[in-house]
Amino acid sequence: MLHNLFIGELAARLDKREISSVELTRHFLSRIERLNPPLNAFISLTADAALADAAAADARLKAGERGPLLGIPLIHKDIFCTAGVRTSCGSRMLDNFVAPYDATVVVRLKAAGTVMLGKSNMDEFAMGSSNETSYYGPVKNPWDISKVPGGSSGGSAAATAARLAPLATGTDTGGSIRQPAALTGVTGLKPTYGRVSRYGMIAFASSLDQAGVFARSAGDAAAALAVMAGFDPRDSTSVDVPVPDYMSTLSQPLKGLKIGLLREFFEGLEAQNAALIENALSIYTGLGAETREVSLPHLPLSVPTYYVVAPAECSSNLSRFDGVRFGHRCENPKDLMDLYKRSRGEGFGPEVKRRIMTGTYVLSAGYFDAYYLKAQKARRLITNDFRAAFDQVDLVIGPTTPTPAFDIGAKMNDPVLMYLNDIYTIGANLAGLPGISVPCGFVDGLPMGLQLIGPHFAEAKLLNAAHQYQQATDWHTHAPRGYA
Amino acid sequence: MSLTRQDVEKIAHLARLSITDQEMPVYVSSLSSIVSFVDELSRTDTEGVLPMAHPLDGQHQRLRADEVSETDNHEKYQVNAPAVAAGLYVVPRVIE
Numbered sequence: 001m002l003h004n005l006f007i008g009e010l011a012a013r014l015d016k017r018e019i020s021s022v023e024l025t026r027h028f029l030s031r032i033e034r035l036n037p038p039l040n041a042f043i044s045l046t047a048d049a050a051l052a053d054a055a056a057a058d059a060r061l062k063a064g065e066r067g068p069l070l071g072i073p074l075i076h077k078d079i080f081c082t083a084g085v086r087t088s089c090g091s092r093m094l095d096n097f098v099a100p101y102d103a104t105v106v107v108r109l110k111a112a113g114t115v116m117l118g119k120s121n122m123d124e125f126a127m128g129s130s131n132e133t134s135y136y137g138p139v140k141n142p143w144d145i146s147k148v149p150g151g152s153s154g155g156s157a158a159a160t161a162a163r164l165a166p167l168a169t170g171t172d173t174g175g176s177i178r179q180p181a182a183l184t185g186v187t188g189l190k191p192t193y194g195r196v197s198r199y200g201m202i203a204f205a206s207s208l209d210q211a212g213v214f215a216r217s218a219g220d221a222a223a224a225l226a227v228m229a230g231f232d233p234r235d236s237t238s239v240d241v242p243v244p245d246y247m248s249t250l251s252q253p254l255k256g257l258k259i260g261l262l263r264e265f266f267e268g269l270e271a272q273n274a275a276l277i278e279n280a281l282s283i284y285t286g287l288g289a290e291t292r293e294v295s296l297p298h299l300p301l302s303v304p305t306y307y308v309v310a311p312a313e314c315s316s317n318l319s320r321f322d323g324v325r326f327g328h329r330c331e332n333p334k335d336l337m338d339l340y341k342r343s344r345g346e347g348f349g350p351e352v353k354r355r356i357m358t359g360t361y362v363l364s365a366g367y368f369d370a371y372y373l374k375a376q377k378a379r380r381l382i383t384n385d386f387r388a389a390f391d392q393v394d395l396v397i398g399p400t401t402p403t404p405a406f407d408i409g410a411k412m413n414d415p416v417l418m419y420l421n422d423i424y425t426i427g428a429n430l431a432g433l434p435g436i437s438v439p440c441g442f443v444d445g446l447p448m449g450l451q452l453i454g455p456h457f458a459e460a461k462l463l464n465a466a467h468q469y470q471q472a473t474d475w476h477t478h479a480p481r482g483y484a
Numbered sequence: 485m486s487l488t489r490q491d492v493e494k495i496a497h498l499a500r501l502s503i504t505d506q507e508m509p510v511y512v513s514s515l516s517s518i519v520s521f522v523d524e525l526s527r528t529d530t531e532g533v534l535p536m537a538h539p540l541d542g543q544h545q546r547l548r549a550d551e552v553s554e555t556d557n558h559e560k561y562q563v564n565a566p567a568v569a570a571g572l573y574v575v576p577r578v579i580e
Contacts, residue, residue: 100557100560100563100564194543207537236546239540239543298528301524301525301528303521304523305525307521308522308525319500322500325561325564326564326566327566328566333576335578338576344499344501344502345501345503353503354514354518357499357501357511358515358518360498360499361491361495364498370526373535374528374530375522376536378525379536380533380536381528381533383536414517416521429539430539431539432539
């Protein structure tokens with residue numbers, strides 16, 4: 001069936017005109033109509049615009065143009081601004097917001113000929129690890145709809161896993177691509193900080209936020225990254241580093257590749273989960289890689305460090321939502337202070353308010369040095385640990401999450417317990433490193449992810465290692481029951 | 485480390501957030517547990533460590549030529565505003 005094909009296979013059929021982009025788009029739209037209702041993976045569907053974009057892609061194909069993503073349907077996380085289509089960021093605050101421009105990620109993917117099917121559900125302002133903080137209701141995991149899909153990019157992950165699109169964008173501030181990719185059994189790539197433009201991507205924590213992608217294989221993620229990556233003068237932290245040809249290095253042999261096992265990631269890991277990682281390591285050894293243990297002694301500090309730095313930046317970034325220029329405004333404000341407080345109190349959900357207040361507290365007079373400055377110092381210690389590890393090895397490896405997908409509602413009343421979900425993913429954000437999660441097996445019938453983290457700008461090496469693993473295994477081809 | 489109701493009221497005011505009486509106890513307890521959790525950092529020796537604000541060392545803010553790059557689009561942007569009159573954003577009276 002079309003929805004089980006990888007992007008390269010779809011592009012080959014489009015090239016040969018065996019199918020049209022309109023037919024492909026209709027196929028996915030009809031799957032969304034039939035299969036999405038229990039999943040709630042979308043905030044907005046854009047079927048009419050999708051069919052028009054698909055017809056335009058068909059015209060380009062007919063004119064002889066070719067491209068790896070020309071005519072390929074995709075979903076954008078509802079954090080990316082899309083001109084003329086609501087961008088809610090999962091919040092009541094932006095329930096009526098229609099951006100006047102496209103995010104750079106959207107511009108680039110549109111120019112490459114992709115067809116947007118809709119905008120995916122997400123944790124409110126990307127703050128969450130379970131997709132339960134969305135104003136539009138939780139997203140369900142297609143492997144078991146009583147479980148969360150992970151977050152914050154839960155809609156993109158669930159839709160990719162359910163074969164509702166071959167590709168979906170996401171953002172990763174503390175694990176928001178890799179963690180839901182792991183919990184839904186898809187491939188999720190978080191590039192180096194600054195590799196992909198943040199312009200038009202609604203800001204959560206600006207020193208951590210990075211755009212990336214969900215796909216069903218590392219090869220498909222490589223095709224998407226090739227289009228998304230690159231310098232953007234509109235993003236002041238965009239990096240002017242050439243974008244390598246990610247596709248051309250996918251099949252390089254791994255002989256001699258040095259992989260570091262993160263000792264701290266295995267401490268306390270449950271036996272079934274650890275066994276999956278051990279199996280993955282033996283695959284890599286079989287492919288000629290060398291493994292050795294490495295240590296990141298400051299890694300246990302990464303969650304507390306993150307939960308100072310990210311809320312601090314969020315409290316500052318979200319001050320723009322003032323009920324004056326855009327977004328929700330309360331009824332009958334009695335004065336300007338009342339307008340600010342009630343518009344924000346009503347427009348933001350509980351987790352967003354909690355993070356704004358945490359950030360306000362750690363930045364407030366008398367606490368700045370003890371919390372914010374201290375966390376920035378701890379951030380350097382964690383980054384230095386990674387740097388020392390990459391003096392010894394090319395990549396580091398470990399699980400993406402401590403457990404498979406958990407029950408909806410299980411952690412909503414305990415924010416600290418929820419935050420600890422991100423224990424394995426946050427380090428890469430603090431250090432600005434690229435990371436990828438690939439499916440590596442099942443625990444209790446639910447998918448688990450293997451995480452690879454590399455030095456800055458090592459996306460080609462990560463994709464190469466993930467692709468070679470997927471050539472030697474078939475975990476990434478498993479579909480949830482009812483969605484095959 | 486535990487926060488009082490008065491602490492949380494002060495933080496909410498600084499953050500310009502109205503918090504209802506029913507919501508308040510939940511924030512007092514959850515913010516207290518978050519602050520205790522991040523307090524773990526205080527036990528770490530960071531003597532002589534430089535604070536890190538940006539994940540890529542050596543990055544600096546780019547400058548561009550001082551030329552007009554954006555045109556006036558205020559009508560387009562004000563479409564999203566809750567209240568506009570004569571091209572201006574409308575808020576409750578600030579000066580009596």
